[in-house]
Amino acid sequence: MTNATRCLIAGNWKMNGILQESLDFVKELQANPAPEHVEVALMPPFTLLHSLADSFSEKDVRLGAQSMYCEVSGAFTGSISPMMLRDAGCHYVILGHSERRDIMHEGNTLIRKKLDVAWSHGLEPILCIGEHLEERESGRTNEVLKEQLSVLADVNTGVSLTVAYEPVWAIGTGKTASPEQVKETHAFVHEELSRLGHDCRVLYGGSVNPNNAAELLACDGVDGALVGGASLKADSFMKIIEAAAETA
Numbered sequence: 001m002t003n004a005t006r007c008l009i010a011g012n013w014k015m016n017g018i019l020q021e022s023l024d025f026v027k028e029l030q031a032n033p034a035p036e037h038v039e040v041a042l043m044p045p046f047t048l049l050h051s052l053a054d055s056f057s058e059k060d061v062r063l064g065a066q067s068m069y070c071e072v073s074g075a076f077t078g079s080i081s082p083m084m085l086r087d088a089g090c091h092y093v094i095l096g097h098s099e100r101r102d103i104m105h106e107g108n109t110l111i112r113k114k115l116d117v118a119w120s121h122g123l124e125p126i127l128c129i130g131e132h133l134e135e136r137e138s139g140r141t142n143e144v145l146k147e148q149l150s151v152l153a154d155v156n157t158g159v160s161l162t163v164a165y166e167p168v169w170a171i172g173t174g175k176t177a178s179p180e181q182v183k184e185t186h187a188f189v190h191e192e193l194s195r196l197g198h199d200c201r202v203l204y205g206g207s208v209n210p211n212n213a214a215e216l217l218a219c220d221g222v223d224g225a226l227v228g229g230a231s232l233k234a235d236s237f238m239k240i241i242e243a244a245a246e247t248a
């Protein structure tokens with residue numbers, strides 16, 4: 001851990017999860033509460049936010065959304081606003097996830113607008129950054145991360161913010177960055193954040209699972225994990241929380 005804030009284990013369900021499954025998940029998680037020094041968050045699909053907000057107290061599990069639009073209300077068919085997310089009980093919103101950047105073509109200008117509107121509505125963004133394989137292999141990782149973090153230029157210091165470093169080649173592939181790569185890259189991300197005036201948590205994401213969580217979470221500069229596939233089953237998600245409890 002690099003600062004005094006609690007380690008965060010956040011589950012990003014992506015486009016997975018229906019009501020009954022989520023209620024079973026809640027029961028299992030409630031039977032095994034996380035220790036005080038580990039913060040747990042879930043980012044289910046929008047349709048499950050209200051029911052999960054009714055099931056958990058914010059003290060036990062914080063809720064987040066996987067995305068949102070950059071306007072508060074109006075004629076934006078199919079979009080969801082920061083105000084609606086607050087109303088549904090969200091504390092966090094994931095912004096800049098590589099699936100949004102690559103599939104939905106979201107770039108820095110839109111991400112910055114979303115960051116501003118998230119902050120003005122009391123949401124804490126989890127800003128995702130990460131390089132593609134060819135960028136890592138051609139030695140451009142830091143350049144790419146710096147460019148992605150440039151959305152934070154001129155942002156007031158002291159805003160609530162979490163960053164997630166997720167190498168794109170590690171997401172959903174079963175490959176993870178090596179501990180050396182994680183340490184080196186997290187050190188760079190913290191350094192760049194501090195140059196921009198921010199001292200915040202930096203999560204690692206990309207194929208985190210119960211077998212590799214302890215090693216990844218023990219790396220210097222890693223303040224938690226953003227977990228996709230392994231957060232879909234309560235059993236594997238709880239094992240990652242346990243690993244965090246032991247290393248944090």
Ligand code: PGA
Nearest residue numbers: 171172206207227228229
């Ligand atoms: P994964 O996804 O754990 O399934 O690799 C992580 C993420 O996309 O946040």
